[in-house]
Amino acid sequence: MTTVVEKPLASGIRNEPGGSFKAVLTLALFESRRLLTRIPVLLAFTVYLGWTVWRAGRAWGDHPALQDADRATQGAPMLVGLAVLLSVNQAALRSRRHGTERHLAVLVLPHWCRTVAHALSVVAAALVTAVCVAGQFGWEALRPGAIGQGSVGELLVGPLTVLLFGLAGLLVAGLVRSPLAAPLLVVLFLFLFLFFSGMDYGSRWLLPAVEEATSNTLPSDLMGRPAAWHALYLAGLALSLGLAAVLVAGGRKPAVLAGTAGALAMTLVGGVAQSGGDSPELVKARERATVHPEQVQSCVRRDGATYCAFPEWGPRVGDWAAVVDRVRSLAGGGAHEQAVVVRQRVEARYGLSGDAALDPLKRPHEVTVGTQWGGNRVPEFSAAVAGVLIAGDEAAATSICDGRIVPLMWLAVGWESDPLDALRRVRLNDTVTGSDSVLQPTNGLYMTVAQTEVLRALLDLPHDEAAARVKDRWAGLTAPRITAARAAALLDLPAPEGKDKCL
Numbered sequence: 001m002t003t004v005v006e007k008p009l010a011s012g013i014r015n016e017p018g019g020s021f022k023a024v025l026t027l028a029l030f031e032s033r034r035l036l037t038r039i040p041v042l043l044a045f046t047v048y049l050g051w052t053v054w055r056a057g058r059a060w061g062d063h064p065a066l067q068d069a070d071r072a073t074q075g076a077p078m079l080v081g082l083a084v085l086l087s088v089n090q091a092a093l094r095s096r097r098h099g100t101e102r103h104l105a106v107l108v109l110p111h112w113c114r115t116v117a118h119a120l121s122v123v124a125a126a127l128v129t130a131v132c133v134a135g136q137f138g139w140e141a142l143r144p145g146a147i148g149q150g151s152v153g154e155l156l157v158g159p160l161t162v163l164l165f166g167l168a169g170l171l172v173a174g175l176v177r178s179p180l181a182a183p184l185l186v187v188l189f190l191f192l193f194l195f196f197s198g199m200d201y202g203s204r205w206l207l208p209a210v211e212e213a214t215s216n217t218l219p220s221d222l223m224g225r226p227a228a229w230h231a232l233y234l235a236g237l238a239l240s241l242g243l244a245a246v247l248v249a250g251g252r253k254p255a256v257l258a259g260t261a262g263a264l265a266m267t268l269v270g271g272v273a274q275s276g277g278d279s280p281e282l283v284k285a286r287e288r289a290t291v292h293p294e295q296v297q298s299c300v301r302r303d304g305a306t307y308c309a310f311p312e313w314g315p316r317v318g319d320w321a322a323v324v325d326r327v328r329s330l331a332g333g334g335a336h337e338q339a340v341v342v343r344q345r346v347e348a349r350y351g352l353s354g355d356a357a358l359d360p361l362k363r364p365h366e367v368t369v370g371t372q373w374g375g376n377r378v379p380e381f382s383a384a385v386a387g388v389l390i391a392g393d394e395a396a397a398t399s400i401c402d403g404r405i406v407p408l409m410w411l412a413v414g415w416e417s418d419p420l421d422a423l424r425r426v427r428l429n430d431t432v433t434g435s436d437s438v439l440q441p442t443n444g445l446y447m448t449v450a451q452t453e454v455l456r457a458l459l460d461l462p463h464d465e466a467a468a469r470v471k472d473r474w475a476g477l478t479a480p481r482i483t484a485a486r487a488a489a490l491l492d493l494p495a496p497e498g499k500d501k502c503l
Contacts, residue, residue: 020109020113023109023113024109024113024116024117024120025117025120027109027113027114027117028116028117028118028120028121028124030117031091031117031118031120031121032120032121032124032125034091034121035084035087035088035091035121035122035124035125036124036125036128038083038087038090040083040086040087041080041083041084041087041125043083044079044080044082044083044084045080045128045132047076047079048076048077048079048080048132049132051076052076052132052135052136055072056136056139056140063143063145063146063147063316063319063372063373063374064140064141064143064145064146064147065146065147065148065217065371065372066137066140066141066146066147066148066149066150066220067148067149067150067151067217067218067219067220067223068148068217069137069140069141069146069150070137070150070151070154070155071154071211071212072136073133073136073137073154073155073157073158074154074157074158074161074208074209074211075209075211076158077129077132077133077157077158077159077161077162077209078161078165078208078209080125080129080162081161081162081164081165081166081208082165082186082189084122084125084162084165084166084169085165085166085168085169085182085185085186086169086182086183086186087169088118088121088122088166088167088169088170088173089169089170089172089173089179089181089182089185090179090182091118091121092115092118092169092170092173092174093173093177093179110250110251111249111250112246112249112250112251113251114249115170115174115245115246115248115249115251116246116251118170119167119170119242119245119246122162122163122166122167122170122242123163125162125163125166126159126160126162126163126166127159129158129159129162130158130159132158133155133158133159134155137150137155145315145316145319145373145374147312147313147315147316148219148220148312149220149312151220151223151225151227151228152227152228152231153226153227153228153229153230153231154225154227156231156234156235157208157209157227157230157231157234158209160208160231160234160235160238161208161209161234163234163235163238164208164234164237164238164241165189165208167238167239167241167242167245168185168241169182169185170241170242170245171241171242171244171245171248172185173245174245174248174249175248192207193207205226205230205233205271205274205275206271208234210225210230212352212353213353214352214353214354215372216346216347216352216354216371217346217370217371217372218346218348218351218352218371219289219310219311219312219346219348219371220312221285222282222285222286222289222348222351223351223352224278224282224286224351224352225352226273226274226276229269229270229273229274230270230274231270232266232269232270232273233266233267233270233271233274234270235266235270236263236264236265236266236267236268236269236270237263237267239259239263239266240260240263240264240266240267243256243259243260243263244260247260278351286348286349286351287348287349289310289346289348290345290346290347290348290349293308293310293343293344293345293346294308294343296310296311297309297310297311297343297344298311298314300317302317302321303321303325304337304339305321305324305339305340305341305342306339306340306341306342307320307321307341307342308341308342308343308344309344310344310346310371313344313371316373319373320342320369320381323378323381323382323385324340324342324367324385326382326415327382327385327386327389327411327412327415328385328389329415330410330411330414330415330467330470330471331386331389331411331471331474332470332471332472332473332474332475333474333475333478335389335390335474335478336471338365338389339365340365340366340367340385340388340389341363341365341366341367342366342367342369342385343361343366343367343368343369344368344369344370344371345358345368345369345370345441346358346370346371357442357443358370358441358442359442359443360393360394360395360397360398360442360443361393361394361395361442362393362394362395363393364392364393365388365392365393366388366393366394367381367384367385367388367394368384368394368440368441368442369381369384369441370441375425376425376426376439378422379412379413379416379422379423379425379426380426380439380440380441381440381441382411382412382413382415382422382426383408383409383412383426383438383439383440383445384397384440384441384442385411385412386407386408386409386410386411386412387400387408387440387445389411390404390407390408390411390478391404394442397445398440398442398443398444398445400445401446401448401502402480402481402482402483402502403451403454403477403482403483403484403485403486403487403500404477404478404479404480404482405445405446405447405448405451405455405484406451406454406455406458406477406484406487406491407470407474407477407478407487408445409423409438409447409451409455410455410458410459410466410470412426413426413459414458414459414463414466414467414470419459420432420456420459423455423459426438426439427439427447428444432452432456433452433456434449434452434498435447435448435449435452435498435499436452446502446503448484448498448499448500448501448502449496449498449499449500450483450484450485450496450497450498450499450500451484451487451496451500452498453484453496453497453498454484454487454488454491454493454496457488457491457493457494458470458491458493469491469492470491473490473491476490477490477491483500484496484500485500
């Protein structure tokens with residue numbers, strides 16, 4: 001009698017070429033679909049998209065600087081990353097939670113291959129985030145008033161943050177087989193973010209996204225942020241965590257070990273390079289742009305005025321010229337045709353971490369304009385132009401504390417379609433009554449209660465009538481040491497009742 005002995009198949013081996021690879025991809029597609037449809041992830045993307053749509057056009061109006069817009073894409077993806085961390089961790093622990101690990105052990109895919117599939121699902125979430133980041137930045141870049149240029153390194157931070165958080169959750173699932181580990185990791189990440197955000201320059205760059213404590217806008221070549229090195233650091237760190245998760249799951253293959261070593265090298269190189277600080281060349285360039293901006297600016301003449309701007313701000317000259325023309329159109333005497341020089345200035349010596357005020361210029365008829373435009377920046381610039389037309393230079397204009405404030409503020413807001421709203425926006429406390437400070441690109445002004453009353457009465461007149469009165473009495477209204485009561489009398493307005501004393 002002949003006995004037939006069947007040779008058992010080796011567990012976890014597929015004979016067809018590329019079978020395991022195809023199975024990993026199939027499982028990765030399945031896990032990606034499940035991950036992207038998890039409620040926490042869906043809620044995070046919904047909040048991200050809703051915030052992005054709501055914020056569109058509010059931060060910079062119609063005048064975005066792209067070197068600021070790229071950094072604005074980094075905050076919201078952190079919320080998506082935390083949701084992905086929790087969801088991937090739960091997905092990796094699914095078999096243990098449901099008691100099906102012993103059944104999965106007899107399938108063609110070993111545990112480390114299933115871990116690879118989970119890691120690929122995190123890549124899918126990062127790619128979706130990249131699409132959102134590209135849409136957010138593209139919306140700003142396509143605006144007609146956009147200037148400057150963004151950084152690819154800055155734009156990569158959002159997707160890499162999602163990748164980093166998701167792979168961290170996957171690694172924790174392999175090390176600690178408890179569903180409580182991922183929420184504790186989220187708390188740890190939030191603590192580290194608060195801790196390192198207050199540290200020195202090098203330590204802050206260990207965080208996924210590095211926020212700046214100022215709204216200062218600098219020319220793109222003076223930014224000094226090591227965005228490319230930081231992107232390399234994040235990519236290496238995320239890849240290290242993902243490969244570490246594969247190693248913990250049993251995938252101790254030569255390719256995995258070599259990849260882990262390469263990822264650690266990427267992390268080290270990026271981490272060291274990003275903490276180097278500002279180069280001597282950058283420090284000199286910032287000093288030159290701050291102290292001697294004329295050395296790096298180009299100037300154009302329009303209608304008797306000269307406009308000098310940093311190279312990226314050339315398209316803004318038309319906006320500045322429109323304001324100068326309208327302010328001069330309301331002035332009387334020689335100020336009506338006074339030639340002015342509009343000089344763009346920035347305090348760049350302290351980088352983005354500094355927000356120092358600019359000192360008023362002492363050169364005759366030279367006006368400061370900043371690197372931001374739109375919103376409140378328009379009446380602030382208008383007030384600076386008006387001050388120079390009346391006082392002769394910025395230093396003298398910022399020292400005015402008499403009745404000349406009335407014609408000055410008339411020039412600043414009288415040409416606006418809603419001058420009262422412009423007055424509110426240019427005053428420090430958003431008031432249109434009482435005393436308050438007036439903001440400018442350099443030092444501000446101060447309006448007394450009496451001066452505000454006279455200006456409000458002037459704004460209540462029909463525009464043409466008010467403009468005619470100011471031009472006809474221009475010499476008296478711009479005489480030094482004039483009081484608010486005298487200005488009201490010259491303009492045939494009621495005498496003010498409030499105090500007329502400067503601080």
